[in-house]
Amino acid sequence: MxxxxxxxxxxxxxxxxxxxxxxxxxxxxxxxxxxxxxxxxxxxxxxxxxxxxxxxxxxxxxxxxxxxxxxxxxxxxxxxxxxxxxxxxxxxxxxxxxxxxxxxxxxxAPNRNAAKTHCPRGHEYSPENTYSRRTAKGRARRECKTCRRERIAARAAA
Ligand SMILES: [Zn+2]
Ligand SMILES: [Zn+2]
Ligand SMILES: [Zn+2]
Missing domain, CATH: 3.90.520 (Smad3; Chain A)
Known part of the structure; x- marks a missing residue:
């Protein structure tokens, strides 16, 4: 000391x-x-x-x-x-x-992600636009609903 x-x-x-x-x-x-x-x-x-x-x-x-x-x-x-x-x-x-x-x-890394306010494509992580899910390792992960919708639509159109 x-x-x-x-x-x-x-x-x-x-x-x-x-x-x-x-x-x-x-x-x-x-x-x-x-x-x-x-x-x-x-x-x-x-x-x-x-x-x-x-x-x-x-x-x-x-x-x-x-x-x-x-x-x-x-x-x-x-x-x-x-x-x-x-x-x-x-x-x-x-x-x-x-x-x-x-x-x-x-x-x-977890704090860097938590600080982000928008998804990689620029949609806001608002409560309405955000899914929370857990990764295989048990970490909380946010997902953008708009991106998810667009992915599903693109797949349906293909
Ligand atoms: Zn200081
Ligand atoms: Zn510093
Ligand atoms: Zn998005």
Whole structure:
């Protein structure tokens, strides 16, 4: 666990850009990992985790620190192009299980699909136009009724 020490907190804060105000992402001005994550101190600790421990509470055993700002930003390209990996604003951080961390990410496939509002051919996934069904693997899957009708009509005409 990271020890909370006033000098450690000061050394930390001097590397943070807080000019955007309390609600903005506080971007790390110090060193980054090759994946674009902020790192802090001689141990190269993940800076967002250190921020959480210094300013919120110790991270409970087995939990990871998730970036809420990343989860909320559907336009984030993810990967090393993700600016949120440099964010250490404690208001944007939450300690969660690794499982929740993955489930919440806008970059995991189920979430990407859930965020879509239209079928691949541009029909809206409105309640009237959407079938919900389960795949063989038990995953929920949406199907566009308009497309389905057109497929059936095309088959009948053939
Ligand atoms: Zn942020
Ligand atoms: Zn991001
Ligand atoms: Zn459709």
């Amino acid at each position: 990271t020890s909370v020490h006033p000098l450690r907190l000061r050394a930390f804060i001097t590397q943070v850009d807080t000019t955007g105000g309390p609600d903005a992402c506080w971007l790390w001005r110090g060193d980054l990992t090759t994946d674009g994550y902020a790192r802090f101190g001689k141990q190269n600790d993940p800076a967002h985790r250190v921020a959480y421990e210094l300013m919120v509470r110790p991270v409970p055993d087995g939990l990871v620190v998730d970036h809420l700002c990343h989860n909320a930003d559907q336009s984030c390209p993810g990967g090393t192009g993700c600016v949120h990996r440099r964010c250490v604003n404690p208001a944007h951080l939450e300690a969660v299980t690794q499982r929740d961390n993955l489930l919440r990410s806008p970059h995991t």
